[in-house]
Amino acid sequence: MGQPPVEKGEPPAILHGRNPHDGEAPTAGGTNSLSPITNHGGPVMSGTITAYVIWYGNWNQGNGTDTPAGQQIVRDFLSNVGNSPYFSINTTYPGVSGLVLRGAEYTDTGSQGTRLTDSKVKAVVSNAITKGLLPNDTNGVYFVLTSSNVSESSGFCSRYCGWHTYGTISSSNIKYSFVGNASRCLNGCAAQTISPNGNAGVDGMISVIAHELEEAATDPNLNAWYDSSGAENADKCAWTFGSTLTLLPSGAYYNMTLGSRNYLIQRNLDATNSKCYVSLHGPQ
Numbered sequence: 001m002g003q004p005p006v007e008k009g010e011p012p013a014i015l016h017g018r019n020p021h022d023g024e025a026p027t028a029g030g031t032n033s034l035s036p037i038t039n040h041g042g043p044v045m046s047g048t049i050t051a052y053v054i055w056y057g058n059w060n061q062g063n064g065t066d067t068p069a070g071q072q073i074v075r076d077f078l079s080n081v082g083n084s085p086y087f088s089i090n091t092t093y094p095g096v097s098g099l100v101l102r103g104a105e106y107t108d109t110g111s112q113g114t115r116l117t118d119s120k121v122k123a124v125v126s127n128a129i130t131k132g133l134l135p136n137d138t139n140g141v142y143f144v145l146t147s148s149n150v151s152e153s154s155g156f157c158s159r160y161c162g163w164h165t166y167g168t169i170s171s172s173n174i175k176y177s178f179v180g181n182a183s184r185c186l187n188g189c190a191a192q193t194i195s196p197n198g199n200a201g202v203d204g205m206i207s208v209i210a211h212e213l214e215e216a217a218t219d220p221n222l223n224a225w226y227d228s229s230g231a232e233n234a235d236k237c238a239w240t241f242g243s244t245l246t247l248l249p250s251g252a253y254y255n256m257t258l259g260s261r262n263y264l265i266q267r268n269l270d271a272t273n274s275k276c277y278v279s280l281h282g283p284q
């Protein structure tokens with residue numbers, strides 16, 4: 001996706017586009033070098049990145065997706081993605097360590113209503129930090145993860161599946177991201193309707209969370225790594241899942257195992273050769 005000019009503190013910044021392969025099996029994607037991604041002088045996130053989660057809306061529903069079991073899929077992913085062969089692809093961007101910790105989480109059952117705007121997403125993050133419900137951490141990425149009954153008026157499901165940006169909160173440069181439950185629009189924001197962890201909406205979110213996390217790591221202030229058309233690392237490999245696709249008896253595909261779970265997660269770009277990979281120096 002292109003990178004629109006963004007004034008400091010005005011989201012949305014980088015939008016993760018919808019799945020262009022609606023209704024098909026997950027796409028492996030190509031193995032050639034893509035147009036180069038370059039550093040525009042801004043910093044990356046160095047050292048250990050802490051991923052904080054704000055569960056927004058109602059995550060205790062009987063709909064099979066906005067559930068405590070669904071939340072656990074996200075926790076398990078964030079607990080195991082750091083230093084994984086997958087996330088280590090980001091270490092090809094000088095200064096990025098590949099280390100990610102799962103940080104504290106906080107539940108906001110709807111302080112801003114069920115129809116969010118970009119500024120309301122920022123308000124959700126700001127409330128959590130200014131009230132001391134989450135730490136003020138300039139090396140954190142704060143994920144606002146919305147339940148499927150929540151909309152985002154700048155284009156969730158129609159223009160994007162998630163986005164990341166930064167803004168000043170409590171005098172700190174805070175990196176944050178919106179990702180909505182993909183069950184709101186599985187055709188646009190998930191690669192498959194049967195998923196490895198039995199929750200297509202949340203499994204769809206995982207790939208978007210991974211995408212936004214690695215973009216935040218390599219382009220936290222929207223002035224570091226992107227290509228001539230504004231595409232950040234994950235944008236260049238979005239909705240491609242590589243050669244390690246495996247079909248489970250359930251009918252779900254996965255392409256990597258992190259901890260005890262299988263996931264289907266989009267590939268990411270190696271900065272040294274501009275090719276998309278499933279794992280660092282591993283299969284494409």
Ligand SMILES: [Zn+2]
Pocket residue numbers: 001014015016017211215232234235
């Ligand atoms: Zn993106």
